[in-house]
Amino acid sequence: MQVSMIAAMDKNRLIGNGPRIPWKLPADLRHFKDMTIGKPVVMGRKTFETLPKPLAKRTNIILTRNQDYEAPEGCIVSHSVEDVLKTAETLSDNNELEMMICGGAPIYEAFLPYASRLYLTQVHAAFEGDVYFPAFDIEDWNEIERIDCEKDKKNPHAYSFLFLERK
Numbered sequence: 001m002q003v004s005m006i007a008a009m010d011k012n013r014l015i016g017n018g019p020r021i022p023w024k025l026p027a028d029l030r031h032f033k034d035m036t037i038g039k040p041v042v043m044g045r046k047t048f049e050t051l052p053k054p055l056a057k058r059t060n061i062i063l064t065r066n067q068d069y070e071a072p073e074g075c076i077v078s079h080s081v082e083d084v085l086k087t088a089e090t091l092s093d094n095n096e097l098e099m100m101i102c103g104g105a106p107i108y109e110a111f112l113p114y115a116s117r118l119y120l121t122q123v124h125a126a127f128e129g130d131v132y133f134p135a136f137d138i139e140d141w142n143e144i145e146r147i148d149c150e151k152d153k154k155n156p157h158a159y160s161f162l163f164l165e166r167k
Contacts, residue, residue, distance in 0.1 A: 001089055003114040005101040006035055008121035008159075009133045015105065016131030019050045027155045028121045035119055036100045040088050042078075042111070043102040045069060059091060061099075063107055081110050109134045118164040125157045142167055 008028045009015050016022065037057050045064035053072070054060040060075040063084055071077045078084040088099045101111045112134055118141065120133075141164040148160045 001085070001092060002096075002098045002116055003085075003101065003111060004098050004117040004119060005108060005111060005115045006032060006119040007103060007108065007133050008032075008123060010123045010125055010127045010129075012126055013133045013135070014127055014129045014131070015103065015108075015133050017127070017129035018131070019046065022127035022129045023123055023125070023157060025121070025123060025155050025157060025159060027149065028123075028159065031119075031121060031161060032102075036102070039098050039100050040091055041100045041102050042084055042088075042107065044104050044107045047102065047104045047107070048075075058100075061087060063110075081114070085114070105131050105133065112136060116166045118162070120162040120164065122160045122162060123157050124159060140167055141165065 007015055008025065014022065036055070040059040040061055041055055042061045042063060045062055045066065048060065048062045054075050061078055061084055062071050062075055063078050065079060067079060069077055076087055078087055088097060091097055101107060101115065143162060144165050145163040146160055149158065151158050
């Protein structure tokens, strides 16, 4: 099983302002959907609760310390990183499954040591906020692909899609 992380961040690694994403970038939302569809997605309870409903066509795994937490039908609740990893392994017969870690910050921090791939959207601007992607050493990663995109009518900020694999 491959553990991958997907996140959008500004040039200072900012990913949120409280429960909100501090920018509008429809291309990144489309990218997120394209990259996660058909795969298990792992997120913390707080991140999950910002969504209007579970993410469609994906197995939603919610990580929470709350032993009494009841998720909506079709979602899986886990209480530790190890529990998430075991659960994800049961979802694939051939162990070629790619599990997508979707946030928030404590979840990214907990899974970074297990991640073999990062799908990062770098928004080429700085925003106000209080939630950051964990620091990591770029020297530990190979850049496999980079797609640079200019701002346009629908996407008011320049951005890049980065695909990194652990060395």
